[in-house]
Amino acid sequence: xxxxxxxxxxxxxxxxxxxxxxxxxxxxxxxxxxxxxxxxxxxxxxxxxxxxxxxxxxxxxxxxxxxxxxxxxxxxxxxxxxxxxxxxxxxxxxxxxxxxxxxxxxxxxxxxxxxxxxxxxxxxxxxxxxxxxxxxxxxxxxxxxxxxxxxxxxxxxxxxxxxxxxxxxxxxxxxxxxxxxxxxxxxxxxxxxxxxxxxxxxxxxxxxxxxxxxxxxxxxxxxxxxxxxxxxxxxxxxxxxxxxxxxxxxxxxxxxxxxxxxxxxxxxxxxxxxxxxxxxxxxxxxxxxxxxxxxxxxxxxxxxxxxxxxxxxxxxxxxxxxxxxxxxxxxxxxxxxxxxxxxxxxxxxxxxxx
Amino acid sequence: xxxxxxxxxxxxxxxxxxxxxxxxxxxxxxxxxxxxxxxxxxxxxxxxxxxxxxxxxxxxxxxxxxxxxxxxxxxxxxxxxxxxxxxxxxxxxxxxxxxxxxxxxxxxxxxxxxxxxxxxxxxxxxxxxxxxxxxxxxxxxxxxxxxxxxxxxxxxxxxxxxxxxxxxxxxxxxxxxxxxxxxxxxxxxxxxxxxxxxxxxxxxxxxxxxxxxxxxxxxxxxxxxxxxxxxxxxxxxxxxxxxxxxxxxxxxxxxxxxxxxxxxxxxxxxxxxxxxxxxxxxxxxxxxxxxxxxxxxxxxxxxxxxxxxxxxxxxxxxxxxxxxxxxxxxxxxxxxxxxxxxxxxxxxxxxxxxxxxxxxxxxxxxxxxxxxxxxxxxxxxxxxxxxxxxxxxxxxxxxxxxxxxxxxxxxxxxxxxxxxxxxxxxxxxxxxxxxxxxxxxxxxxxxxxxxxxxxxxxxxxxxxxxxxxxxxxxxxxxxxxxxxxxxxxxxxxxxxxxxxxxxxxxxxxxxxxxxxxxxxxxxxxxxxxxxxxxxxxxxxxxxxx
Numbered sequence: 001x002x003x004x005x006x007x008x009x010x011x012x013x014x015x016x017x018x019x020x021x022x023x024x025x026x027x028x029x030x031x032x033x034x035x036x037x038x039x040x041x042x043x044x045x046x047x048x049x050x051x052x053x054x055x056x057x058x059x060x061x062x063x064x065x066x067x068x069x070x071x072x073x074x075x076x077x078x079x080x081x082x083x084x085x086x087x088x089x090x091x092x093x094x095x096x097x098x099x100x101x102x103x104x105x106x107x108x109x110x111x112x113x114x115x116x117x118x119x120x121x122x123x124x125x126x127x128x129x130x131x132x133x134x135x136x137x138x139x140x141x142x143x144x145x146x147x148x149x150x151x152x153x154x155x156x157x158x159x160x161x162x163x164x165x166x167x168x169x170x171x172x173x174x175x176x177x178x179x180x181x182x183x184x185x186x187x188x189x190x191x192x193x194x195x196x197x198x199x200x201x202x203x204x205x206x207x208x209x210x211x212x213x214x215x216x217x218x219x220x221x222x223x224x225x226x227x228x229x230x231x232x233x234x235x236x237x238x239x240x241x242x243x244x245x246x247x248x249x250x251x252x253x254x255x256x257x258x259x260x261x262x263x264x265x266x267x268x269x270x271x272x273x274x275x276x277x278x279x280x281x282x283x284x285x286x287x288x289x290x291x292x293x294x295x296x297x298x299x300x301x302x303x304x305x306x307x308x309x310x311x312x313x314x315x316x317x318x319x320x321x322x323x324x325x326x327x328x329x330x331x332x333x334x335x336x337x338x339x340x341x342x343x344x345x346x347x348x349x350x351x352x353x354x
Numbered sequence: 355x356x357x358x359x360x361x362x363x364x365x366x367x368x369x370x371x372x373x374x375x376x377x378x379x380x381x382x383x384x385x386x387x388x389x390x391x392x393x394x395x396x397x398x399x400x401x402x403x404x405x406x407x408x409x410x411x412x413x414x415x416x417x418x419x420x421x422x423x424x425x426x427x428x429x430x431x432x433x434x435x436x437x438x439x440x441x442x443x444x445x446x447x448x449x450x451x452x453x454x455x456x457x458x459x460x461x462x463x464x465x466x467x468x469x470x471x472x473x474x475x476x477x478x479x480x481x482x483x484x485x486x487x488x489x490x491x492x493x494x495x496x497x498x499x500x501x502x503x504x505x506x507x508x509x510x511x512x513x514x515x516x517x518x519x520x521x522x523x524x525x526x527x528x529x530x531x532x533x534x535x536x537x538x539x540x541x542x543x544x545x546x547x548x549x550x551x552x553x554x555x556x557x558x559x560x561x562x563x564x565x566x567x568x569x570x571x572x573x574x575x576x577x578x579x580x581x582x583x584x585x586x587x588x589x590x591x592x593x594x595x596x597x598x599x600x601x602x603x604x605x606x607x608x609x610x611x612x613x614x615x616x617x618x619x620x621x622x623x624x625x626x627x628x629x630x631x632x633x634x635x636x637x638x639x640x641x642x643x644x645x646x647x648x649x650x651x652x653x654x655x656x657x658x659x660x661x662x663x664x665x666x667x668x669x670x671x672x673x674x675x676x677x678x679x680x681x682x683x684x685x686x687x688x689x690x691x692x693x694x695x696x697x698x699x700x701x702x703x704x705x706x707x708x709x710x711x712x713x714x715x716x717x718x719x720x721x722x723x724x725x726x727x728x729x730x731x732x733x734x735x736x737x738x739x740x741x742x743x744x745x746x747x748x749x750x751x752x753x754x755x756x757x758x759x760x761x762x763x764x765x766x767x768x769x770x771x772x773x774x775x776x777x778x779x780x781x782x783x784x785x786x787x788x789x790x791x792x793x794x795x796x797x798x799x800x801x802x803x804x805x806x807x808x809x810x811x812x813x814x815x816x817x818x819x820x821x822x823x824x825x826x827x828x829x830x831x832x833x834x835x836x837x838x839x840x841x842x843x844x845x846x847x848x849x850x851x852x853x854x855x856x857x858x859x860x861x862x863x864x865x866x867x868x869x870x871x872x873x874x875x876x877x878x879x880x881x882x883x884x885x886x887x888x889x890x891x892x893x894x895x896x897x898x899x
Contacts, residue, residue, distance in 0.1 A: 051799055071802045072811075078803035084796035088818040097814075098804030142800075149804060 001062040001152040001185050002027045003048065008057035010040075010047050010209075017043050018209040020057070025202070027062070028183040030176070032196040035206035036232065041189045042157055044206070048187060049155050050074050061152055077151030077184075081158040083138045085130040091117065091141050092126040098149040116148040117141075120174060136167040140174065147178060154179065154186040160195060172199055193233045197221060205229045223265055225352060230277045237283070237322050240354060241276045251351050257317035258296055262349035274351045282348035283324035285312065285334060286341050293343035298322065300338045310334075314342060362809055363725040370718050371729050374736040377776055381751030382739065385605070388598035388754060397599025410576035411603060417496055417577065418561035424501040425557045429508025430550060432649060437516040440634040441642045446653050453656045454506040456880050458837035459566040460854050461873040464861050465659035466490065466499045467570065468666060468676070468870075475662075475678065491573035499567055502655055504557040511553030515546040548618055555615045559608050563744025565840030566854075570861055578604055579746045579840070586750050586844050594754040601747040608742045660877065666870030674864035685871035695849070696856035697875055703767060703852060704836040707774030711835070712828040715779050716820065719786030720812070724795065734783075741780045745840025748777055752845055765847045773841040778834050782827045789823035790816075829887050833880045853879070 003025040010018040017040050025031045033041040046052045048059060050071030058067045066074050077098075085094050095116055099109045117123045120140035130138055139159060146154060159175070160168045176199050179186050190196055196203050197217040205212045205220065205228075213225045224230035227238055241253035241260075251264040253276045262276055289295040298314040301321060310332040314322045324342060326334070334340055389397040401407050436447050469476045470490040477487055488494050568577045582600040589597060637645055670682040689697060715737075721727075722734045740748065752773055756763035763769040793816060801811035839854040846855060853876040860869035 049799075049803060051802075070807070071799075072805050072807050075805075076803055078800065080796040080800060082794055082796055084794065084800035086797065086801075086815055086819075088821075097801070097806075101805040145800075145804070155803075 002029075003031075003153060003185060003187070004058075004060040004063075005048070006058045006060070008044075008047065008059065009055045010043055010052060011055045016055075016209070018047070021210060023204065023211060023214070025185060025187065027185055030179050030186045030188065030199060030201045032188045032190060032200040032203045033206055034190060034193060034196040034203050034233070036191055039206045040209035041191075041206045043209075045155055045157055045187055045189045048153070049076055049078055075152040077146030077149060077154045079139075079142050079146050079154070079156040079159045081161055083130070083142045083162075085138055085141055085145075087130050089129075090126065091122065091128050091130070091133070094130070094141055095126075095145045095148055098145065102149065112148055116144040119147070119178060120144045135163050136171060139163065139171055143171075143175065143178065147182065147184075150182075151184070154184050156186065156188045158189055158191070160190070161192070168195070175199065197233070205232060223350070224277060225265075225267065227275045227277070227352065227354070230275075230352070235280060235323065237276075237278045237280065239276045239320065241274055241351065243272060243274050243351060250346050253349075253351055255318075255320060257320055260296075260344060260349055261294055261346040262351045263347055265350040266353050271353065273354050275354045276349060276351055278322075278344065278349045280311065280323045280325040281309075281327065282345065283314075283322060284343040285324055285326050286343065289341050290343040293345055296342045296344070298340055298342045300334050300336050300340060302336055303332075303334065305332050314340070316342070361725075361727075363721060364727055364729070366717065367721050367725075367727055367729040367733055370714075370721065370733050371736070373714075374733060377772060378736055378739050381748070381755040382605075382743070384594075384755045385598045385601045385747065385751045388594045389602040392595030392598055393593055394595050397595040397602075400596060401599050401603070406576050407581060407600065410578050410581045410600075413575055414562055414578040415607075417493075417500070418558045420497050421500040421504060421561040422554050422558045424497065425505040426508050426550065426554045428501065428505040428652060429553070430512050432505070432652060433509045433512035433516060435645055435649060436634075437513050438634055439637045439642075439645065441637040441646045441649075443646045443650050447649055449653065450506050450509055450656065452884075453653075453660075454503065456833070456877060456884075457503075457659045458839065458854055458857075458873075458876060458880075459503065459564065460570070460837075460839050460858050460861070461663060461877065462503055462659045463499055463567040463570040464857065464866065464869055464873065465662040465666075466495060467861070468662050468866055469658065470495070470498075473674070473676070491571055492575050495571040496567065496575070496577075499571065500561055500564060502652075503567075504560060505652075506656070507556055507560070508550070508553045511549050511556070512546060515549030516542075551618050552615060555611050555618075559611050559742075559744075562604060562607055562611075563746065563840075565744070565746050565843075566858065569858070579744065582746050582750065583840075583844065586746075586753060594750075597750045598754060601750040604744055604747050605742070608744070612742055663870045663873045663877065666867055667874040669867055669870070671865070671867035674866065676866055685867050686874075688868060689871045689875050696851045696853050696872060697879075699767075699850055700836055700853040700876070700879065703770050703842075703850075704774060704832060704838075707771045707778070707835050708828055708832045710771070711775045711779045711782055711831050712824060714775070715782030715786050715827070716824055719783050719790055720816070722783075723787050723790040724798070724816075737783050738780050740776050743777075745773075745777060745838065745842075746844065748773060749841040749844030752776075752841070764845060767850055769845045770842050770850060770852070773845050774835045774838055777838060777841055778831050781834070782831055785823065785827040785830070786820070789820055793819055825887065829883045832883055836879055837876065 005021060005023040008018055008021045009016060021044070033044060035041045043052060047054055050066070050069060054067050058065055060066065061074070086097065089097070092113055095113045096109055099105070099112060104112070114123060114126070117126055120143055122137060122140055122144065125133065125137065130141070133141065142159070156175070160171060163171060172195060188196075188199065197220075200217055202214065203217055203220050204214045207228050213220060213229045215223075220229065220233050224233060224236070230236040230238060239253070239255050241255050244252045244254070246252045246261060249264060250261045253260050253262050253274070255276065260276065266274060284290065284293070296316055298316045301313045301315050303313070304311045309325050309327045312324045312326065312334060314324055316322055322342065326332075432447070435441075436444060467490065468474055470487065471477065472489065474490070477490075480487060563579060565579045565583065568579050569583065572580055578600060582597055582604070585597040585600055636642070666676065667685055668681050668683070670677045670680040670684065718733055718737060722730045743751075752769060753764060756769055756772075758764075763772065797815055797819065798808075798811050801815040802808060806814060837854055839858060842852060843855050843858065846852070851859070853872055857869050857872045857876065860866075860872065
């Protein structure tokens with residue numbers, strides 16, 4: 001089932017939280033709403049669910065208008081941040097709850113419950129109460145409970161944020177697997193960019209109630225369209241630069257103390273100033289200049305050893321400094337005070353509209 | 355916000371508001387207006403012209419002030435010692451809240467009389483040695499007995515405050531170079547002072563509103579609640595001017611106190627950012643013994659009523675004269691066989707009131723916490739008003755409002771139940787709101803998202819989670835309702851005596867043995883649900899206090 005949101009407006013009292021948002025989520029898509037807290041992502045999800053009324057516009061599930069439909073009649077499955085398991089009911093009763101509401105009881109329903117729990121590898125814990133489960137197990141029960149009713153759309157509100165890092169990755173895989181198996185249109189809300197990149201078919205980066213950029217994980221990461229997206233998804237060196245067109249589709253960015261060639265990603269907007277964006281892993285450190293790259297002299301100011309990589313803060317003259325991540329053998333070979341060479345491929349440095 | 359007219363919650367709020375308006379606001383408005391425009395001469399003019407009434411107001415204020423001071427002086431040190439030290443017999447002090455809850459004031463007053471009255475055990479014992487105690491009727495008895503009942507409220511409030519006090523603050527003060535005793539005074543006192551003042555003011559209002567002890571022990575000393583009751587009994591519902599005026603005076607006093615309380619709370623609220631309570635330190639040797647002995651004494655005095663009604667219930671008597679040492683079952687026989695009506699009435703009225711009050715407060719707390727709309731703030735506010743009304747004031751209001759007219763309830767059992775419900779419902783509300791605030795909204799939304807409509811979701815998901823808290827609220831309501839005297843004694847009619855009313859009337863007639871027997875049954879009726887709940891269902895009845 002596809003979700004089509006057209007010109008949606010949501011208000012809290014006088015304040016417009018979302019105004020005139022339009023968004024199409026194709027059938028079977030794993031769609032992630034990504035943004036910091038307060039950007040309106042949870043509000044949008046709860047409006048799709050029907051818990052928050054739309055002040056204007058329309059929401060359609062495969063063409064059918066659900067804008068005025070109360071949440072219990074929208075055929076949604078929802079997974080909550082705090083799991084929201086019914087504490088007085090066993091795992092089996094929790095999962096069977098939605099089936100019972102649909103008039104499904106008896107052996108057939110019990111079989112569905114058992115299957116759903118088997119899917120999340122909890123078949124053996126059906127008789128326990130939620131209090132006797134670990135956080136990860138609770139989240140899997142919540143997932144089984146939402147999936148067993150075969151909802152038209154699956155809505156998840158930061159379902160992984162209460163779990164520790166290792167468990168988060170595990171459950172991430174479970175969710176992705178279940179979603180693809182059932183081919184169910186899913187809206188996933190998170191503030192964790194890694195989660196979004198790892199799981200989604202399509203990401204919408206939200207800023208103040210509006211979609212700032214919509215695209216595949218690769219597109220969002222490799223070609224951020226605004227400074228906000230570049231900064232929020234992954235980390236990025238950002239500089240305001242004066243621009244001069246150069247040959248080969250490149251553009252020359254003047255940062256003051258240094259000049260760099262970069263790819264023009266301004267999408268038609270022509271202006272004298274822009275934002276130069278370079279990901280830390282696209283800055284290559286060496287002792288000597290490299291052939292075929294543009295090279296900058298720099299001095300190591302400080303470093304953080306992070307195991308699989310080392311993150312360096314470099315002075316490149318003036319007040320400018322860069323963060324560069326070194327990977328591979330010998331990535332921790334540079335010390336504070338060292339003079340180093342930074343190599344940048346113009347294809348990996350981008351200029352976007354400021 | 356569910357402000358829509360189509361939402362069932364809006365109509366439910368409207369119904370709750372209508373009920374509260376009819377049974378809380380309307381009687382209160384009746385009292386206040388009758389004092390000015392009631393039949394006959396203006397009540398306020400009569401009040402100012404009467405030396406008896408003016409003396410009653412003065413006495414009440416003096417009494418409440420002295421009781422507040424003494425209760426605070428007992429309660430605060432006891433709270434500090436139990437919160438910070440461990441000593442032999444400390445477990446006994448944990449019984450304190452239970453004692454205040456379990457022993458109705460009328461019985462406490464009775465037992466003080468049985469010990470220290472003109473014919474009391476201790477009085478007679480001391481008289482044999484030629485020691486004559488001052489008469490227990492009047493100031494001596496009033497102040498002693500009220501102080502030894504109300505100090506528990508100070509104790510409970512202050513123990514909670516010290517428990518929340520972050521011991522690291524004290525350690526910080528010491529690390530900055532203040533000596534322990536000074537750091538305690540400088541750092542802890544300002545933080546727990548609001549709790550001390552708040553509980554002291556609570557004691558003050560309770561002493562002003564106190565009926566049972568005042569009535570039994572005041573003798574010829576005029577007190578506000580006593581003269582109000584007498585005016586109400588003498589005038590009935592025919593002339594409501596004077597009783598309304600006197601009731602209005604109590605309302606004004608309590609309002610002034612509440613106003614003061616708000617200011618104190620507003621000014622004195624410090625936020626404890628991160629609390630870590632101190633571990634109690636053991637007290638050994640002579641100091642430990644001294645502390646244990648004085649704490650033990652306080653508890654034993656509090657327990658005295660229980661012991662003496664147990665003795666009294668099985669002691670033979672001829673009229674008002676107790677024949678100590680001669681045992682009999684006659685008194686109990688009277689309670690269960692010859693005149694069981696008060697017991698039956700109590701069970702029936704308090705049971706009905708508990709069901710109504712618990713149900714109403716559960717629904718209303720749900721509306722206030724989970725479904726706020728335009729009306730719910732008013733519902734919340736009005737539902738808390740009875741907290742500020744003494745039982746006597748409430749009784750006068752109900753009597754003035756529902757005698758004759760379009761809703762003639764007086765003379766029926768329903769007005770007694772109504773008095774119970776109105777008086778105790780705010781406690782249930784407070785309890786219910788605290789519970790609901792701890793139940794996340796997502797639980798209900800999860801149920802709705804699985805296809806269950808909102809109202810059914812409440813019954814299937816929220817209600818079961820609330821149930822243990824509702825059960826403990828019901829038990830608390832039961833214990834306080836079955837002991838209710840001051841409002842019900844104004845609105846009851848012949849044949850509808852409850853256990854506390856019966857005990858009160860028997861004490862009034864000097865029949866202490868019978869009074870003890872009915873009192874013992876009353877205490878048993880109060881205790882039984884608490885014991886069953888905590889032993890069988892493992893419900894912590896006192897968790898919300």
